Amino acid sequence: MRKVLKAIDTITGTVGSLSSWLVIAMVIVILCEVIARYVFNSPTSWAFGSMRLIGGVIIVFGWAYAQLHNAHIRVDIFYTHFSARKKALVDILGSIMFFFPLIGGFTYVVISRELDLLLTGQVLTSSFWFSPSSLYGLVIMLGLTLTCLQFAAQLIRDIYTLAKGRTI
Amino acid sequence: MIELSPEVYTLIFVVAILIGVLAGYNIALVIGGVGAIVGFLTVGPLVATLANMRISAMLLNYNMLAIPLFTFMGAILAHSGIADKLYGALHMWLGGLRGGLALGTVLIGTLLAACLGVVQASVSMLTVVALGPMLKRGYSKELACGSVCAGGTLGILIPPSIMLVVLGPATGLSVGRLFMGAVFPGLLLSALYCGYIIIRSLINPRIAPAAPIEERNAPILIKTRMLLSSLVPPMVLILSVLGSIFFGIATVYEAAGVGAAAAVLLSLSYKKFSWQVLKHSLRETLRITGFVMLITCCAYFTVGIFMYLRCGVVIKDIILAIPMGRWGAFAAIMLTIFILGMFIDWVGIIMIIAPIVVPLTPVLGFNQLWFTLMICVNLQMAFLTPPFASAIFVCKGTARSELGITTMDIIRGVIPFIILIIVGLGICILFPQILLWLPDKMIRSSW
Numbered sequence: 001m002r003k004v005l006k007a008i009d010t011i012t013g014t015v016g017s018l019s020s021w022l023v024i025a026m027v028i029v030i031l032c033e034v035i036a037r038y039v040f041n042s043p044t045s046w047a048f049g050s051m052r053l054i055g056g057v058i059i060v061f062g063w064a065y066a067q068l069h070n071a072h073i074r075v076d077i078f079y080t081h082f083s084a085r086k087k088a089l090v091d092i093l094g095s096i097m098f099f100f101p102l103i104g105g106f107t108y109v110v111i112s113r114e115l116d117l118l119l120t121g122q123v124l125t126s127s128f129w130f131s132p133s134s135l136y137g138l139v140i141m142l143g144l145t146l147t148c149l150q151f152a153a154q155l156i157r158d159i160y161t162l163a164k165g166r167t168i
Numbered sequence: 169m170i171e172l173s174p175e176v177y178t179l180i181f182v183v184a185i186l187i188g189v190l191a192g193y194n195i196a197l198v199i200g201g202v203g204a205i206v207g208f209l210t211v212g213p214l215v216a217t218l219a220n221m222r223i224s225a226m227l228l229n230y231n232m233l234a235i236p237l238f239t240f241m242g243a244i245l246a247h248s249g250i251a252d253k254l255y256g257a258l259h260m261w262l263g264g265l266r267g268g269l270a271l272g273t274v275l276i277g278t279l280l281a282a283c284l285g286v287v288q289a290s291v292s293m294l295t296v297v298a299l300g301p302m303l304k305r306g307y308s309k310e311l312a313c314g315s316v317c318a319g320g321t322l323g324i325l326i327p328p329s330i331m332l333v334v335l336g337p338a339t340g341l342s343v344g345r346l347f348m349g350a351v352f353p354g355l356l357l358s359a360l361y362c363g364y365i366i367i368r369s370l371i372n373p374r375i376a377p378a379a380p381i382e383e384r385n386a387p388i389l390i391k392t393r394m395l396l397s398s399l400v401p402p403m404v405l406i407l408s409v410l411g412s413i414f415f416g417i418a419t420v421y422e423a424a425g426v427g428a429a430a431a432v433l434l435s436l437s438y439k440k441f442s443w444q445v446l447k448h449s450l451r452e453t454l455r456i457t458g459f460v461m462l463i464t465c466c467a468y469f470t471v472g473i474f475m476y477l478r479c480g481v482v483i484k485d486i487i488l489a490i491p492m493g494r495w496g497a498f499a500a501i502m503l504t505i506f507i508l509g510m511f512i513d514w515v516g517i518i519m520i521i522a523p524i525v526v527p528l529t530p531v532l533g534f535n536q537l538w539f540t541l542m543i544c545v546n547l548q549m550a551f552l553t554p555p556f557a558s559a560i561f562v563c564k565g566t567a568r569s570e571l572g573i574t575t576m577d578i579i580r581g582v583i584p585f586i587i588l589i590i591v592g593l594g595i596c597i598l599f600p601q602i603l604l605w606l607p608d609k610m611i612r613s614s615w
Contacts, residue, residue: 030422055232094198101208102469105219106216
C-alpha cells in the first residue's frame with residue numbers, strides 16, 4: 001500500500017512539474033500572437049483557441065499538484081488545535097461528502113463525454129482551428145484522474161491515521 | 169426530489185457551508201460539495217450536466233488565463249532582486265527622515281504592487297528586504313511589521329491583480345476597466361499609509377529614528393543614479409503591462425503574457441535568473457493556480473445552483489429590507505464582507521458574494537463598477553484581519569527567526585492600517601470619481 005501511495009505522489013509530482021512548463025508555452029504563444037498582430041499585421045487564428053485549451057490543462061493539473069503539496073486553502077482556526085486523528089476524521093468526511101460527489105462526479109461526466117466524442121471522431125468548436133477534441137479531452141481526463149487519485153491517496157492515509165493513530 | 173421554499177434553501181446553504189468551512193476542510197470543496205448535494209436532492213441527476221457546464225466554462229474562460237501568467241510574473245520578480253535595489257536607493261534618499269524607512273517600505277510596496285498581482289510575492293519580498301534593516305535601526309516592531317504587511321497587501325489591489333481577474337468573470341464586468349478603476353484607490357491607500365507613518369513618527373520619534381548620516385552619505389550624483397537604475401526597469405514593466413491594457417493594445421491576458429516575458433528579461437538583466445528560479449517559479453505558479461481555480465470553479469458551480477433555487481431573490485429581499493435605505497444596505501454588505509474576510513480566503517468571498525450582490529447594485533442605485541471596486545478595497549482588510557490573514561502569515565513565515573517577531577507584534581502593527589483602509593473606503597464614498605475617472609478615459613474601453 002505504501003508503495004502505491006508513494007507511486008501516486010511521484011506521478012503527480014512529475015506530471016505536475018512537466019505540466020508547469022505549459023505556462024512557458026502560454027507565454028510563447030502570446031508573444032507569437034502579439035508579434036504577428038503588431039509586427040506582421042496578421043493576427044493568428046490559432047493562438048486564442050489553443051491558449052484557452054492550455055489554460056484548462058494547467059488548471060486541472062494544478063488541482064492535483066496543489067493537493068500533493070497540501071496547498072488548498074482551509075480555515076484552520078479550530079483545525080490546527082485538533083489531534084491528528086480528529087484532523088484525519090475531518091478530511092475523511094470532507095472527501096467522502098464533498099470531493100468525490102463533486103469532482104469525482106465531474107470526472108466521471110467528463111470521461112464519459114470525452115470517450116463519446118473520441119469514438120465518434122468529433123472536433124472542438126471552442127478553438128478556431130477545430131482541433132480534434134481527443135488531445136485536449138485526453139489531457140483533461142488525465143488531469144482529473146490524477147486529481148482523484150491524489151485525493152484517494154490522501155483518503156487512504158487519513159483512514160490509516162484514524163485507525164492506527166500514526167501516519168502511514 | 170425535495171421541494172422546499174427558497175428561504176429554507178438559503179438557510180441550508182449558509183449553515184452547511186459555515187459548518188464545513190469551520191470544521192477545517194478544504195474551502196473550495198466544502199462550497200462546491202454543498203452545491204452538489206443540495207443540487208442533487210433538488211434538481212436530481214441533471215445536476216451533473218450543470219456541474220459540467222459551469223466548471224468547464226471556468227476551465228476555458230479566457231480571462232482566467234491571466235492568473236497563471238500574473239502569478240508566474242510575480243514569482244519571477246520575487247527572485248529578481250528588484251526589491252533589494254529599490255530598497256538600497258530609497259534608503260539613501262529617505263533614510264534621514266524620521267520614519268523614512270517605513271515610508272520607503274510602503275513606497276516600494278506600491279511600486280511592486282503595480283508590477284505583480286499576488287499578495288504572497290510582495291509581502292515576502294518586503295519582509296526579506298525591509299523588515300530586518302528597520303528593526304536594526306530601532307524602529308518599533310509594530311510600525312515595521314505594519315508597514316510591511318499593509319504595503320505588501322497593496323500588491324493585490326493595484327493592478328495587475330489576480331483578484332480583479334477573478335472579479336471580472338464573477339460579476340460580468342470588464343477586467344480591463346476593473347484594472348484601471350483600482351489604480352487610484354490603491355494610490356489613495358498608499359498615500360494614507362505614508363501620511364500616517366510621517367505623522368506617527370513626528371509625534372513619537374522613538375518608534376522610527378532617522379538612520380545615521382554615515383550610512384547614506386553619498387554624492388548626489390551617485391544617489392540619483394541608484395534611484396534611476398532601480399526605478400527604470402520596474403517602471404518599464406508597469407507601463408508595458410498597464411499601458412497596453414489602458415491604450416487597448418492588448419487584452420488583459422496578453423498583457424500578462426508580455427509582462428511575464430518582461431519579468432524574465434528583467435531578472436536576466438539583474439543576473440538573478442537561473443534554471444532553479446525558473447523551475448521553482450513554475451511550480452509555485454501551478455500550485456497557486458490550482459488552489460485559486462479550484463475555489464473559482466466550485467463557487468461558480470454552487471452559485472449556479474443557489475441562483476437556480478431562487479435563493480438570490482431571498483438575498484435581494486433581505487438586502488432591500490435593511491433599514492436606512494441604500495446606504496444601510498451598502499454598510500451591511502461591506503460589514504458582511506469584512507467579517508467574512510477574517511475567516512475566509514478572498515477567492516471564496518469574491519466568487520460567492522460578488523455574483524449574488526453585484527447584480528443588485530442597479531436596484532440599489534449604485535454604479536456597478538464603483539460597487540465592485542469598493543468590495544476590492546474592502547478586501548484589503550481581509551489580508552490583515554486575523555485569524556485568517558494571509559499577509560500576516562506570509563510576514564511571520566518569511567521573517568528570519570532571530571528578528572524575534574511574534575504574531576501578536578504583527579497584529580498590533582496592522583490595526584492602524586486597517587483603520588486607514590476604513591478611512592480610505594469613506595473617502596471613496598465621498599469622491600466616487602477616484603474609482604470611476606480612469607476607466608472612463610480608457611481607449612477602446614469595451615475590453
